[in-house]
Amino acid sequence: MKNGVRAAASVLVGVWLSTSAGWPVHAHAGLPGQKEAVVATRARGTFDVKLGPEMTENSAGGALGRMSLDKQFHGDLEGTSKGQMLTASTSVKDSAGYVAIERVTGTLHGRSGTFALQHSGTMTRGAPQLTITVVPDSGTGQLVGLAGKMIIRIEDGKHFYDFEYTKE
Secondary structure, X not given: OHHHHXXXXXXXXXXXXXXXXXXXXXXXXXXXXXXXXXXXXXXXXXXXXXXXXXEEEEEOOEEEEEEEEEEEEEEOEEEEEEEEXXXXXXXXXXXXXXXXXXXXXXXXXXXXXXXXXXXXXXEEOOEEEEEEEEOOOOOOHHHOOEEEEEEEEEEOOEEEEEEEEEEO
């Protein structure tokens, strides 16, 4: 069953890993009492990831696993991250789930600091669903007030991110 956990983790990581520069522009509403609208900024690039299996627990219905994450980001986001992933495989082929939290340290469009990303991914008989969100109020340094969502994809074995964010 250990191979089943690795297979499920590989499928999930594949899903998980499946442009303007600068900070968001503030648009003025022009009417008294109205707040400025914040326009999202997009960051794009590539990343490398290393997974380290830490624990596996097998049962009749599948397996639970825990893995360490180490990433190196390149592009509009330059930096590293460390995190933890929990996985659950099932007895049904290509059905599994994972959650993860990672702390990113680096520079986003020239602004340095840290922030946390929260992952929630499922694979239902091969159909993936993934959400990666900035943990509210997790930004530090020049990234205080950061909010946003990240999309990850893999093409020809290379990992890409597309990060749409705002900053207060």
